[in-house]
């Protein structure tokens with residue numbers, strides 16, 4: 001079997017926030033004083049130059065500015081980065097370019113300039129429309145600011161907008177979770193990401209869990225009810241937490257979940273690249289701390305690590321991604337993207353069919369309703385039995 005390079009995306013990490021939220025374990029840092037926007041763009045372009053030989057001649061199908069809070073960056077800095085990137089790499093026509101936006105950073109005129117720079121999709125971190133919940137989450141904005149920010153963006157011509165919402169929040173009940181969705185629908189976003197709040201290790205919430213967290217059953221009720229509301233409002237679920245109007249799925253995240261390739265530039269950014277000439281899959285990540293990254297970008301020293309994914313680890317990595325998707329995967333794609341014959345996963349596939357977790361239709365394998373409830377169990381069937389290392393998290397921006 002031959003490893004065939006899949007579509008390529010570009011992830012750009014912008015690591016600063018106004019304030020660190022107590023539930024957040026992303027590589028985000030409270031920005032103190034004037035932030036080094038221009039030196040950081042220089043560092044990103046040097047970082048890109050360093051990685052370019054790995055993707056020579058390939059086309060970029062999507063770009064994602066994630067954070068942190070990318071909307072802290074002035075539009076001129078985003079413009080310079082996009083101009084620099086598109087002069088180094090071929091961008092596909094209609095390339096999706098997303099920028100994560102915190103409603104607390106929306107200023108009049110800013111969205112027009114992002115649009116002029118080439119950004120064509122915005123992802124707003126709304127979390128909730130309930131001011132009490134927002135406060136308990138340590139957010140820097142209230143619900144009125146969230147509404148106003150989305151409307152400003154729409155007035156600036158953005159029609160491809162995602163709203164991030166979280167549920168199972170401290171002090172939240174079922175009616176409040178429903179109300180959050182109703183407020184979101186009123187803004188007519190193209191896409192909704194609906195995440196259950198998790199207490200991530202090494203966060204303030206993990207050390208001191210907030211009062212009033214809904215229990216597991218209440219969280220489950222919220223998920224079921226909200227799934228139904230989203231469906232009735234015309235948002236089709238295509239991944240564990242992602243819902244879109246027809247044709248408005250996030251191309252960038254879909255590429256991650258289909259085990260596509262991505263270059264990652266910026267502090268702590270992860271990349272995954274299929275190297276056709278050496279028939280290998282490389283994971284590369286950059287130094288995490290912004291100051292250290294700034295000092296080293298463009299040189300070998302900026303690389304936090306390189307890891308070549310041995311064939312035995314590929315089935316699990318592949319499943320960790322594609323089994324998040326409602327569409328599942330095609331066996332032909334499994335072969336092209338892992339370089340392994342389908343016979344290598346025959347045994348775990350048979351077990352998953354027998355348990356009623358996966359179903360097969362022609363070349364396509366999909367998780368069943370039951371399988372989607374037990375995603376972790378299904379995925380673990382594909383673990384390499386000799387691999388005693390816990391898998392590293394896969395970024396999902």
Ligand SMILES: C[S@@+](CC[C@H](N)C(=O)[O-])C[C@H]1O[C@@H](n2cnc3c(N)ncnc32)[C@H](O)[C@@H]1O
Pocket residue numbers: 023024025026066067068069100101102103124125126127164165166195196197198199200
């Ligand atoms: C990197 S954040 C980007 C948005 C932007 N930084 C903001 O917060 O406004 C991506 C999204 O992940 C979700 N998220 C972050 N931490 C989470 C957690 N502990 N549990 C569930 N979802 C979380 C939030 O909905 C957040 O908007």
Ligand code: SF4
Pocket residue numbers: 016017019020021024025026028067068069102125
């Ligand atoms: S949730 Fe968003 S705004 Fe809050 S600290 Fe994390 S990245 Fe920053």
